Amino acid sequence: MPELKEGDSIKGLEQYLEFAKSLVKSKVGPDFRDGFWRQGRFETTQAFEFEEKGGNISDCVTAVDKHVEKEIFEALRKQYPGHKFVGEETTAATSGDGEMFVVTDEPTWIVDPVAINHRFDTFKRLLTNNNNNSQDGSGGGPCVQNLRILGAAAPDLVYVARGAADLYWEGGPHVWDFAAGMVLVLESGGMVYDGKGWWNSPSEEGLKPVNIWSRTISAVRYIPSSNQQDYGDLTKPNREKQNELVRELLKHVSDIDYPHDGRIL
Numbered sequence: 001m002p003e004l005k006e007g008d009s010i011k012g013l014e015q016y017l018e019f020a021k022s023l024v025k026s027k028v029g030p031d032f033r034d035g036f037w038r039q040g041r042f043e044t045t046q047a048f049e050f051e052e053k054g055g056n057i058s059d060c061v062t063a064v065d066k067h068v069e070k071e072i073f074e075a076l077r078k079q080y081p082g083h084k085f086v087g088e089e090t091t092a093a094t095s096g097d098g099e100m101f102v103v104t105d106e107p108t109w110i111v112d113p114v115a116i117n118h119r120f121d122t123f124k125r126l127l128t129n130n131n132n133n134s135q136d137g138s139g140g141g142p143c144v145q146n147l148r149i150l151g152a153a154a155p156d157l158v159y160v161a162r163g164a165a166d167l168y169w170e171g172g173p174h175v176w177d178f179a180a181g182m183v184l185v186l187e188s189g190g191m192v193y194d195g196k197g198w199w200n201s202p203s204e205e206g207l208k209p210v211n212i213w214s215r216t217i218s219a220v221r222y223i224p225s226s227n228q229q230d231y232g233d234l235t236k237p238n239r240e241k242q243n244e245l246v247r248e249l250l251k252h253v254s255d256i257d258y259p260h261d262g263r264i265l
Contacts, residue, residue, distance in 0.1 A: 019079060027071060027075065031067060031071065032064065035063075035067075049062070064113070069088070072111055073085055073087060080107065082107075083106065084104070084106050084107070084109070085108070086101055086110045086175060086176060086261075086262075087111045087112075088174065088176045110175055112176040112177060112180075153170055153173040154178060156170070156181070157178060157184060158181055160219050160220070161181070161185045161188040161221070163222060166220065166245070167218070167219070167220050167221075167246070168220075169249055171253075172216075172258055173217070174261050175212050175261045178217055179212055182210065182212070182217070185219050187234075189222030189235070190219060190220055190221045190237075190242075191220050191242050191243075192209075192210045192217060192218070193208060193218045193219070193220075194209065194211060195217045195253070196255050197255045198250045198251050199251065199252060199254045200254070201255070205250075207246060212261075214258070214260055215260065215261060216258065218250065218253075220245050222234060222237050223237055223238040226238055
C-alpha cells in the first residue's frame with residue numbers, strides 16, 4: 001500500500017475502517033456468532049475448549065478467541081503487509097526486550113477478538129452494587145451506587161459513549177482492551193484521560209491525556225455545553241464540567257504502577 005501523504009490521511013483511515021468492517025461482517029462475525037451460541041464449528045465441548053491464562057481463573061481464552069484473532073490478522077497482513085499488529089491472544093512481536101511492544105510511526109492494528117471472555121463463556125449478566133464504608137456510625141466517604149460491572153474495558157467504554165454510564169476508571173487493562181472503546185467515547189463527545197489516581201497525594205495533580213500503553217485510563221461521558229447555541233453539539237461539550245468530574249474521581253483512586261504494554265522509540 002502506498003505511503004499516506006499529507007492531506008489524504010483521513011481518506012486512508014476511512015479505507016482501513018471500511019476494510020475492517022467488511023472483514024467483521026463477512027468472515028469474523030459468523031464465526032463469532034457460532035461460538036457464542038455453541039453451534040457450527042464450535043458446537044462440541046472439545047471445539048469450544050477454553051483455558052486459563054497464567055492460572056488466572058477470571059482470565060480465560062477460548063478456541064473462538066484464538067480462531068477469530070488468527071482470521072483477522074491473516075486478512076489484515078494480506079491486505080496491509082507493511083503494518084504492525086498487537087493482539088491479545090497471540091501477543092505482539094517484541095523487539096528483543098521480550099516484554100513490551102515497540103511503538104513506531106508505522107500504522108498499527110490493535111485487536112481483541114472477544115472483549116469479554118468470562119461473560120462470553122458463562123453468559124453472565126450485569127451486576128449492581130451499592131457500597132459505603134462506615135465506622136462508629138459515621139459516614140465513610142464517597143458512596144459508589146449502581147456500579148456496572150461488565151468485566152471488560154471495551155463494553156464499559158461503550159456504556160460511557162452511550163451516556164448509560166457517567167464515568168469510567170480502570171487500572172490494569174491492556175491496550176487491546178480499551179483502544180477501540182476509547183475511540184467511541186471521543187467520537188460521542190466524551191473525554192478520556194490518564195487514570196493515575198491521586199488518593200493520599202500531598203497535592204492534586206493536573207489531568208493528563210491518556211497514554212494507551214500505560215494501562216490506566218479514566219473516561220467521562222458527553223456533557224452538553226452550557227452555551228445554548230452549542231447545546232447538543234458533540235464537538236462542543238462542556239469540557240469544564242467533564243474535567244471537574246474526572247478530577248473528583250481521581251481524588252478517590254490510588255496510584256498503581258503497572259508494567260507498560262509498549263515503549264515509544
